[in-house]
Amino acid sequence: MKGIVWFRSDLRIDDNPALTAALSSCDEVLAIYIFSQSQWELHNESNIKQEFIFNNLTQLKDSLAKLNIPLIAINTDSYKTLPQDLSSFAADQKIDHVFCNNEFGFNETVRDQNSIEFLRKNNIQFSSFNDQVIYEPGFLKTGQGKPFSVFTPFKRRWVENFDINFLELAKPLKQKKAPSIQSDLSVLKFVKTHSTNIDLWPAGESVALDKLANFLHLKAQYYSESRNSPILDGTSRISPYLALGILSPKRCILEALKLNNFELTSGNKGICMWINEIVWREFYRNIMHSFPKVSQNQPFQDYTKSIQWRHSGKEFEAFYAGKTGFPIVDAGIRQMLSEGWMHNRLRMVVAMFFTKNMLHDWRLGEKFFMQHLIDGDFSSNNGGWQWSSSTGTDSAPYFRIFNPITQSQNFDPNGEFIKKFIPELKDVSIAQIHQPKDDLFSSTNYPAPILNLKESRLRAIQAFKDAREESGI
Numbered sequence: 001m002k003g004i005v006w007f008r009s010d011l012r013i014d015d016n017p018a019l020t021a022a023l024s025s026c027d028e029v030l031a032i033y034i035f036s037q038s039q040w041e042l043h044n045e046s047n048i049k050q051e052f053i054f055n056n057l058t059q060l061k062d063s064l065a066k067l068n069i070p071l072i073a074i075n076t077d078s079y080k081t082l083p084q085d086l087s088s089f090a091a092d093q094k095i096d097h098v099f100c101n102n103e104f105g106f107n108e109t110v111r112d113q114n115s116i117e118f119l120r121k122n123n124i125q126f127s128s129f130n131d132q133v134i135y136e137p138g139f140l141k142t143g144q145g146k147p148f149s150v151f152t153p154f155k156r157r158w159v160e161n162f163d164i165n166f167l168e169l170a171k172p173l174k175q176k177k178a179p180s181i182q183s184d185l186s187v188l189k190f191v192k193t194h195s196t197n198i199d200l201w202p203a204g205e206s207v208a209l210d211k212l213a214n215f216l217h218l219k220a221q222y223y224s225e226s227r228n229s230p231i232l233d234g235t236s237r238i239s240p241y242l243a244l245g246i247l248s249p250k251r252c253i254l255e256a257l258k259l260n261n262f263e264l265t266s267g268n269k270g271i272c273m274w275i276n277e278i279v280w281r282e283f284y285r286n287i288m289h290s291f292p293k294v295s296q297n298q299p300f301q302d303y304t305k306s307i308q309w310r311h312s313g314k315e316f317e318a319f320y321a322g323k324t325g326f327p328i329v330d331a332g333i334r335q336m337l338s339e340g341w342m343h344n345r346l347r348m349v350v351a352m353f354f355t356k357n358m359l360h361d362w363r364l365g366e367k368f369f370m371q372h373l374i375d376g377d378f379s380s381n382n383g384g385w386q387w388s389s390s391t392g393t394d395s396a397p398y399f400r401i402f403n404p405i406t407q408s409q410n411f412d413p414n415g416e417f418i419k420k421f422i423p424e425l426k427d428v429s430i431a432q433i434h435q436p437k438d439d440l441f442s443s444t445n446y447p448a449p450i451l452n453l454k455e456s457r458l459r460a461i462q463a464f465k466d467a468r469e470e471s472g473i
């Protein structure tokens with residue numbers, strides 16, 4: 001039997017169930033990656049993420065070559081043309097079976113259903129596996145048999161049902177004989193438009209596994225104390241590797257548990273809290289699967305459809321450039337613009353400032369993040385934006401609005417992070433750094449605040465109240 005492994009968000013050999021299944025049931029296996037520039041643009045994939053994908057595909061090609069598996073990139077126009085292109089390639093290569101790991105987005109699900117139809121016409125089988133989650137999305141249900149929409153009970157059920165055997169990793173096998181077809185990534189064309197520092201993100205599985213090991217051995221035990229301090233760099237920074245599937249979440253949880261006597265909820269607080277974050281990731285994948293409306297530009301909370309979002313071109317411009325006049329917000333945005341990554345605490349502060357104080361539509365902020373993050377991940381990004389804007393599942397209540405000045409004082413007390421990303425403020429005293437005094441704006445290039453915090457907070461609460469009233473809540 002001849003098989004194809006269709007690589008998508010799983011650019012790795014380690015713990016790759018589709019790859020293992022193909023190698024254990026087929027005599028001959030090819031690997032493919034289907035590339036569509038226009039689909040990437042449609043999904044707002046950032047230019048730095050695109051480069052990171054290409055770099056990782058080159059590494060994957062070399063790793064697969066050691067297993068005697070060629071990797072061939074195929075170009076297609078969009079998800080609409082993909083099923084036809086996939087099945088033509090498979091038929092030409094006389095393939096019997098296509099193997100892949102699941103993706104849960106709405107467009108991806110439709111793409112896969114159409115692919116199955118096309119393949120079936122050519123008598124080609126299709127099998128998919130779960131590699132991004134411990135439980136198949138939708139498997140864990142509330143007492144009423146409904147999908148979970150709140151994290152805490154989801155996590156409780158996740159832990160109650162957990163069995164260490166779930167962490168059995170798929171083992172990489174070697175193909176006995178190399179197929180006659182050669183690896184070919186020549187259709188991958190990358191045009192660099194970003195000026196972000198990609199050197200911060202070396203490609204490849206071994207780098208990702210090293211990053212994971214370093215974090216777990218050196219930082220994880222302090223995670224509960226250091227995770228909220230952007231200057232401490234106390235988090236793992238593995239999100240870009242998880243987003244592309246260069247690391248598997250199972251591998252992450254397993255390695256973390258090894259350092260905690262295989263205890264999920266007791267033992268080292270930092271490790272337990274870190275695993276909790278990986279479960280948040282799984283939670284948002286469940287939301288995307290069980291509530292497809294969130295993949296279709298809709299808020300989870302229906303009443304928030306009638307919120308009257310503001311639209312100020314001037315404020316947009318200031319925000320996008322990290323020039324709002326609120327140092328912690330601007331430092332977060334500038335970190336993303338220079339590193340392609342932003343600390344989690346700042347993602348929340350920035351997103352809340354955009355959707356509450358500025359009262360701008362969360363979808364525009366969600367898009368801005370996707371267009372600049374190297375770890376852009378639809379479900380986590382959508383979940384994070386809908387959480388911050390109080391339009392989502394298990395969201396921050398609409399009236400609880402972060403004050404960026406207080407957040408700054410609490411999480412960057414000495415202003416070190418601000419000074420790192422806002423050179424204009426490097427000589428400003430700690431007393432002034434969180435909220436520069438008016439006369440500072442004329443003496444530095446740093447802009448004056450674009451809005452009044454108190455007034456904008458009240459305006460946001462009123463907008464939510466109006467929307468609730470309109471919906472009879």
Ligand SMILES: Cc1cc2nc3c(=O)[nH]c(=O)nc-3n(C[C@H](O)[C@H](O)[C@H](O)COP(=O)(O)OP(=O)(O)OC[C@H]3O[C@@H](n4cnc5c(N)ncnc54)[C@H](O)[C@@H]3O)c2cc1C
Nearest residue numbers: 235236237238239277281344347351376377380381384385
């Ligand atoms: C507005 C907003 C947008 C976000 N956009 C993205 C995004 O596009 N891609 C993305 O991977 N994460 C996103 N997050 C979640 C989180 O900010 C990042 O996962 C985290 O900052 C990555 O850094 P790390 O790898 O050092 O995380 P760590 O703290 O080391 O956590 C380990 C892993 O757990 C997962 N994780 C951590 N926090 C969360 C969370 N709140 N929600 C879901 N998963 C989480 C990530 O995969 C992360 O790599 C967003 C959060 C917010 C508030």
